[in-house]
Amino acid sequence: MVQSLNRLKETASQTAGPYVHIGLTPNFAEITGVYGEDLGTSMVNDRTRGERITITGRVIDGADTPLRDCLIEIWQADGDGLYNSPSEMRGSADPNFTGWGRCPASQETGEFRFETVKPGRVPFNDGRLMAPHVTFWIVARGINLGLNTRMYFGDEEKANAEDPVLARLEHKNRIPTLIAQRDGNTYRFDIRLQGDRETIFFDI
Amino acid sequence: MSQSAILTNRKPETGAFFQRDREWHPKAFTPGYKTSVLRSPQKALISLDNTLSEITGPVFGHNILGELDNDLIHNYARPGESAIGPRIIVYGRVLDERGRGVPGALVEFWQANAGGRYRHKKEGYQAALDPNFGGCGRTITDEDGGYVFRTIQPGPYPWPNGPNDWRPAHIHFSIFGHGFAQRLITQMYFEGDPLIPLCPIVRTINNPDAVSSLVAALDMNSTTPMDSRAYKFDIVLRGRRQTLFENKREGN
Ligand SMILES: [Fe+3]
Numbered sequence: 001m002v003q004s005l006n007r008l009k010e011t012a013s014q015t016a017g018p019y020v021h022i023g024l025t026p027n028f029a030e031i032t033g034v035y036g037e038d039l040g041t042s043m044v045n046d047r048t049r050g051e052r053i054t055i056t057g058r059v060i061d062g063a064d065t066p067l068r069d070c071l072i073e074i075w076q077a078d079g080d081g082l083y084n085s086p087s088e089m090r091g092s093a094d095p096n097f098t099g100w101g102r103c104p105a106s107q108e109t110g111e112f113r114f115e116t117v118k119p120g121r122v123p124f125n126d127g128r129l130m131a132p133h134v135t136f137w138i139v140a141r142g143i144n145l146g147l148n149t150r151m152y153f154g155d156e157e158k159a160n161a162e163d164p165v166l167a168r169l170e171h172k173n174r175i176p177t178l179i180a181q182r183d184g185n186t187y188r189f190d191i192r193l194q195g196d197r198e199t200i201f202f203d204i
Numbered sequence: 205m206s207q208s209a210i211l212t213n214r215k216p217e218t219g220a221f222f223q224r225d226r227e228w229h230p231k232a233f234t235p236g237y238k239t240s241v242l243r244s245p246q247k248a249l250i251s252l253d254n255t256l257s258e259i260t261g262p263v264f265g266h267n268i269l270g271e272l273d274n275d276l277i278h279n280y281a282r283p284g285e286s287a288i289g290p291r292i293i294v295y296g297r298v299l300d301e302r303g304r305g306v307p308g309a310l311v312e313f314w315q316a317n318a319g320g321r322y323r324h325k326k327e328g329y330q331a332a333l334d335p336n337f338g339g340c341g342r343t344i345t346d347e348d349g350g351y352v353f354r355t356i357q358p359g360p361y362p363w364p365n366g367p368n369d370w371r372p373a374h375i376h377f378s379i380f381g382h383g384f385a386q387r388l389i390t391q392m393y394f395e396g397d398p399l400i401p402l403c404p405i406v407r408t409i410n411n412p413d414a415v416s417s418l419v420a421a422l423d424m425n426s427t428t429p430m431d432s433r434a435y436k437f438d439i440v441l442r443g444r445r446q447t448l449f450e451n452k453r454e455g456n
Contacts, residue, residue: 010301010440010441014376014391014406014409021324022324031339034272035273061242075257076257086263086382087259089216099262123255135258142237144231150257193244201247201249204385
């Protein structure tokens with residue numbers, strides 16, 4: 001016998017189910033008057049620094065159908081590469097940028113949409129700079145444990161080429177699944193749950 | 205008390221999180237829960253050491269909360285009225301895997317009404333809507349990680365999976381700890397509910413101890429006499445690695 005490490009086990013996940021919007025975006029679910037505004041609706045305001053961009057896309061299932069009941073959260077650094085978080089020790093992030101967004105997919109088209117700024121570069125654990133990226137978390141009916149992925153920017157070819165996370169990926173042909181393509185100020189990022197172009201999901 | 209006042213007394217946490225035990229959590233592909241079949245990634249997840257992007261996370265201040273946000277009996281009810289159903293208090297602590305309370309965690313919850321009906325346009329169950337029940341609430345944990353809310357006990361409900369599948373009574377929980385990698389959604393069940401072991405969603409979890417940890421205990425010592433029963437539900441988020449010794453590389 002040995003001593004116990006006295007560790008607890010993480011609470012097991014369960015699916016967010018079809019009514020996740022009731023809890024996380026009740027105004028979107030037409031339950032009004034409880035909260036003023038759904039959390040995570042706006043990431044920026046008039047004074048936010050950095051390049052304004054829109055991120056849009058869909059989450060697509062194994063039958064090529066967009067999920068119309070999923071919910072996406074994103075987390076990203078500000079335009080200078082700083083996170084608006086107490087765990088950010090390198091400096092103070094833009095106080096007019098939350099870094100966090102929450103968006104239910106459209107119940108008609110399955111599209112999600114975030115109005116945000118293009119993030120700056122953040123160092124990897126060895127100090128090398130990662131390419132600009134946005135962390136995604138996807139929950140829905142049928143997803144038993146929230147899925148994590150990253151979105152990189154198609155117009156950052158040089159930064160992407162030297163990104164330490166992308167560099168470690170064994171199957172280089174899957175890297176395009178993480179890269180959003182630019183069209184004006186909009187980046188399109190479709191997330192595929194299955195199939196030949198299944199998005200890379202991370203165990204973070 | 206504001207969130208920042210809590211956090212200033214505590215050194216910001218910057219460690220990576222313990223690896224997730226993916227045998228303990230439900231797998232992605234669980235054909236007994238039919239919707240998972242087309243929504244489960246089929247390729248292996250790629251391991252990613254936590255970077256700043258995963259260990260950081262936003263803060264939610266108590267200033268976002270309204271007075272009735274943690275009172276589902278009243279937060280959607282007309283003035284002077286209240287939701288119908290058995291009144292309960294749900295309380296507990298948000299802890300991390302090292303057993304420490306997680307202060308300032310955003311806890312959001314949603315549920316069906318006492319008849320098992322959700323206030324949602326896609327809902328297909330015929331049980332009656334309660335005009336005084338919305339079904340959502342939220343709170344932020346205190347300095348010890350404690351939280352509490354008041355609601356009515358939700359009813360079980362049928363759902364389109366098998367021809368006769370019923371969900372046990374449950375409350376959905378979303379928990380936002382200190383790092384984005386701690387993000388978790390789960391469901392709380394009620395002690396003694398015979399539908400728990402029959403449920404295909406519960407059965408996505410293989411480990412019986414993991415299922416037990418989702419079952420809230422009836423706590424007759426925390427009731428409000430002649431008003432509410434109480435259920436205790438603790439939630440554990442991923443723990444952070446401790447830096448026991450600095451291991452700085454040259455040039456850092
Ligand atoms: Fe439910």
